[in-house]
Amino acid sequence: MSFWQRLAQPAQALVYGATGGLGLAFCEQLLAREDVAQVWACARHADDHAGLERLARQHPGRLQRVAVAGLDEPALAALATRLTASFPRLDLLLCAAGLLQGAQARAEKSLAQVEQAGLQESYLVNAVLPLLLIKHLTPLLKGHHPCQVATLSARVGSIGDNRLGGWYGYRMAKAALNQGLRCASIELARLNPESCVLALHPGTTDTALSRPFQARVPADKLFTPDHAAARLLEVLAARTPADTGSFWDWAGQPVEW
Ligand SMILES: NC(=O)c1ccc[n+]([C@@H]2O[C@H](COP(=O)([O-])OP(=O)(O)OC[C@H]3O[C@@H](n4cnc5c(N)ncnc54)[C@H](OP(=O)(O)O)[C@@H]3O)[C@@H](O)[C@H]2O)c1
Numbered sequence: 376m377s378f379w380q381r382l383a384q385p386a387q388a389l390v391y392g393a394t395g396g397l398g399l400a401f402c403e404q405l406l407a408r409e410d411v412a413q414v415w416a417c418a419r420h421a422d423d424h425a426g427l428e429r430l431a432r433q434h435p436g437r438l439q440r441v442a443v444a445g446l447d448e449p450a451l452a453a454l455a456t457r458l459t460a461s462f463p464r465l466d467l468l469l470c471a472a473g474l475l476q477g478a479q480a481r482a483e484k485s486l487a488q489v490e491q492a493g494l495q496e497s498y499l500v501n502a503v504l505p506l507l508l509i510k511h512l513t514p515l516l517k518g519h520h521p522c523q524v525a526t527l528s529a530r531v532g533s534i535g536d537n538r539l540g541g542w543y544g545y546r547m548a549k550a551a552l553n554q555g556l557r558c559a560s561i562e563l564a565r566l567n568p569e570s571c572v573l574a575l576h577p578g579t580t581d582t583a584l585s586r587p588f589q590a591r592v593p594a595d596k597l598f599t600p601d602h603a604a605a606r607l608l609e610v611l612a613a614r615t616p617a618d619t620g621s622f623w624d625w626a627g628q629p630v631e632w
Pocket of ligand 1: 391392393394395396397398418419420444445446471472473474475500504527528529530576577578579580581582583584585
């Protein structure tokens with residue numbers, strides 16, 4: 376039975392990073408489903424984003440936009456309090472936040488380009504943020520209801536798959552994220568035996584994050600955000616609590632750690 380078929384009532388879903396290419400596509404596709412009651416679209420500037428504003432107009436009352444910085448713990452605690460006041464459980468938590476290059480973070484080609492500030496920024500956004508989100512929302516995840524918790528990782532975070540090197544900060548941060556998700560899967564299994572925590576790889580997708588690196592990607596290997604989101608929603612819906620703590624790609628194939 377798929378995740379959707381296991382639900383006793385229409386789902387409450389939360390997408391963090393809803394202003395990103397993939398996050399917005401997830402929101403749109405979740406809202407298109409009749410078995411999704413509400414989508415909580417969260418991001419730093421979720422209240423001031425044209426794509427989310429369009430979706431809110433198309434789905435009156437079903438899209439809640441919440442501006443919240445994912446590295447601000449008091450703000451995450453306030454988000455959890457607000458959600459708990461609205462409903463007792465969260466059925467789907469999707470974290471689509473992440474960063475390859477930022478104010479400090481670089482897609483380093485060599486050790487000489489590795490800098491402490493860049494590594495720290497990448498670690499905070501790619502590894503710390505998703506764990507803080509899960510931490511603060513745990514009261515809504517625990518219980519005995521089907522509950523998928525999926526975070527976008529990246530195949531380049533796989534140590535076993537690393538044959539090219541480079542991208543030190545991003546690879547290190549995604550590897551750390553994967554370990555954090557594995558720990559969370561073990562703890563959440565005790566708090567909710569119906570939970571399933573997953574790391575997902577979307578494939579190279581045409582978003583702001585990948586745009587500087589698309590030149591050598593063949594056209595048929597560059598996904599639209601809609602395509603990648605649709606594939607990942609299929610992959611996560613097919614996973615059961617027995618799969619918790621695992622890493623999957625867009626094609627439904629397991630990725631080695
Ligand atoms: N695109 C790809 O080819 C690809 C491949 C493999 C994995 N992924 C992963 O997929 C996920 C989504 O990426 P994307 O391609 O959709 O990228 P994107 O369009 O750049 O979106 C990134 C999202 O992360 C949020 N974010 C970045 N820094 C943040 C911070 N400091 N605090 C809070 N939120 C922050 C952004 O929010 P703001 O709007 O507030 O900046 C945005 O919502 C990432 O985890 C990425 O690593 C992507």
